[in-house]
Amino acid sequence: QKEVEQDPGPLSVPEGAIVSLNCTYSNSAFQYFMWYRQYSRKGPELLMYTYSSGNKEDGRFTAQVDKSSKYISLFIRDSQPSDSATYLCAMSPSVRHDMRFGAGTRLTVKP
């Protein structure tokens, strides 16, 4: 079993839809939870960063962490074609930078 599980999709939605992306994990030591966005043939870029449990909102993006269920989510409101990318969840323990990534979910937002 992988430490971090993420449905690779692909996921296709119409413009304006609400998108929900999810990851589950098995290592209870993870404290830092991140979402990276990766456009085709580019390196990943940090989108959202959350420490421990709770919600964090940034514009159209909301990240949620439920440590009791070992489950994290990323919501995208009013999705745009420019949101079309692969979204990777990532998490790490509190001390080392041993970050574990999910496989990534490929999202396409159709105009």
Place this chain on the structure above:
Amino acid sequence: NAGVTQTPKFQVLKTGQSMTLQCAQDMNHEYMSWYRQDPGMGLRLIHYSVGAGITDQGEVPNGYNVSRSTTEDFPLRLLSAAPSQTSVYFCASSYSLAGGPGTGELFFGEGSRLTVL
């Protein structure tokens, strides 16, 4: 600032050949790392370094060597390439260890696509 620069962007090797993937960053980051990205596997950590002269193994280190003689550079060496090393390789850096909020962001290069025949 150029950020994280990787060279070459593309490379084709024959089984058994050796090569070095170059990585340089101009952000004075302490932490640098190499990942490989394969379909369905996500990013997997190969080696990392927390400062000049200090390196350590990640999740999939076999077949790869690294060194960190300067803060800026972190080359990845493939000693004897195998078809299983066909992948996209990413170099990443950050300010420090994930010791607090805001310190964990990784800055990635654009990747080096390697094919081993």
